[in-house]
Amino acid sequence: MEQKTFAFFPEAAFGPALNSVGIAQAITALGHKAVFLSDPGFVSVYEGYGFEAHPVALSEPMPPEQMAKFWEDFINGHIPNFSKKPIDQLDNYVKECWEAIVASATWAQKDLPGVLARIKPDVIAVDNVILFPAIKQFGVPWVRIISCSENEIEDEAIPPHLSGMGENDREGHAAFRAKFNDVIQPIHDAFNAFLAENGEEPYPLGQFFEASPHLNLLLYPEQAKYQREKPLDPARFQYLEGCVRKDEPYTVPTFGRNNDGPLLYISFGSLGSGDTELLKRLIALVGTTRYRALVNVGDYMASYTDVPENVVLGSWFPQPSVIPQVDAVIHHGGNNSFTECLYFGKPAIIMPYVWDGHDNAMRVEETGHGFRSERYEWSDAELIAKIEACLTDPAIAAKLKTTSAHMQACEGPKKAARLLASLV
Structure with missing residues (x-):
């Protein structure tokens, strides 16, 4: 077999990055070469998994450590907006997000042609929400x-992304779509001008990317899919039924107490760990219960004292090594966390704060795999009741067992690798 080169270009966030790592691991197992096009701040992430990574400037050049903290600082600056309803985040968090995303595509166009010419990939896989003309061309x-919620591919019959x-x-x-388009109009106009400068046709209002004519891969499993008015053509759209990477093993530590108690995993992702006040509240609550908990606090370890x-x-x-060993998960609704819980059959309570976390929180409850929770407006009794239901409800357990068996049988990363390889 002739070795081919597959280039992966995920957005600069751990969810898309680690999802692509899972697919790249499977591509490598087929005997091909996987390389990454990377925000400079994420190069070390891919190198840590043993992959070659080529930096692509997505913003004005700055030291790598400053680059790596850009989105963390961006998220932390918006913590006051986390308590707002999704429609009320449109003219603050979402607006500023799209401004940054459009700027990143404009910056990338300076580097991408040269980087692609050096790498000479046979296939390019993009996990982002915006078009990079150099890749299409x-x-x-x-x-x-x-790798976000599947409603990123819009349909009039399903909730807007x-x-x-x-x-x-x-x-x-309808109200959400109307306000989104109103807020996004000036940003969208600027993006269409950028497309025209680079020989691309303008997009309809609200659209910043298009489906690939070759192949589109979605992570959602069958049991969580929306009922679309226009079903996606399987010749171009394939569901991976999850896409869980292989990671280093993890041994659950011995706790100071409750070693026979149910084990929780609490994580708001790499970016959400800046919400230290909420994590402190959850830690204090767990300290009064029969549970044990592993809590991801990111770079904020020094903020915590008197840990139970x-x-x-x-x-x-x-x-991916922790979730199989726990009994329930409290997380932010990032798509990797969402699909990993389903893949390993673990009930989740999702406390969303931004982006598709809102969609995944609603979806986990609508499909009977766990619960949506307000991020801040909950009582201790309400949260404990949801945790107990996650641990004891036979309907949730049965639903998760079926979904987990289905996803594990599909072997998402291997399916993705086969589909990508078929393009060459």
Whole structure:
């Protein structure tokens, strides 16, 4: 077999990055070469998994450590907005996010042509929410990976992306779409001007990317999919039924107490760990219960004192090795956390704060795999009741058992690798 080169270009966030790592691991196992196009601040992430990574400037050049903290600082600056409803985040967090994303695509166009010419990939896989003209124009098959909620590929019959709305709230869907388009109009106009400068046709209002004519990969499993008005063509759209990477093993530590108690894993992702006041509240609550908890506090370990004996803090956990060993998960609704819990059959309570976390929180409850929770407006009794239901409800357990068996049988990363390899 002739070895081919597959280039992966995830956005600069750990969810998309680690999802692509899982696929790249499977591509390598087929005998091909996987390389990464990377925000300079993420190069070390891919190198840590043994992959070659080529930096692509997505913003004005700055020291790598400053680059790596850009989105962390961005998120922390918006903590006051986390308590708002998704529609009320449109003219603050979402607006500023899209401004930064459009700027990143503009910056990338300076580097990408030269980087691609050096790498000479046979296939390019992009996990992002925006078009990079250089990739579309390079002349090899390009693939869009949708590692966020599947409603990133819009359909009039399903809730709009980022809305966190239920399937049947058609009036709410219309109001959200209207406000999104109103807020986004100036940013969208600027992006269309950038597309024109680079020989691309303008996109309709609200659209910043298109489906690939070659292949589009979605992470959602069958049991969580939306009922679309227009089903996606399987010749171009394939569901991976999850895409869980292989990570280093993890041994659950001995706790100071409650070693026979149910084990929780609490994580708001690499970016959400800046919400230290909420994590402190959860830690204090766990300290009064029969549970044990592993808590991801990111770079904020120094913020925590007087940690209960039934709680262990960590700056990072190899999540695919941790989740199989716990009894329930409290997380922010990032798509990797969402699909990993389903893949390993673990009930989740999702406390969303931004982006598709809102959609995944609603979806986990609508499909019977766990619960959505307000981020701040909950009582100790309410949260304990949800945890107990996660641990004891036979309907949730049965649903998770079926979903987990289905996802594990599908072997998402291997399926993705086979589909990518078929393009060459």
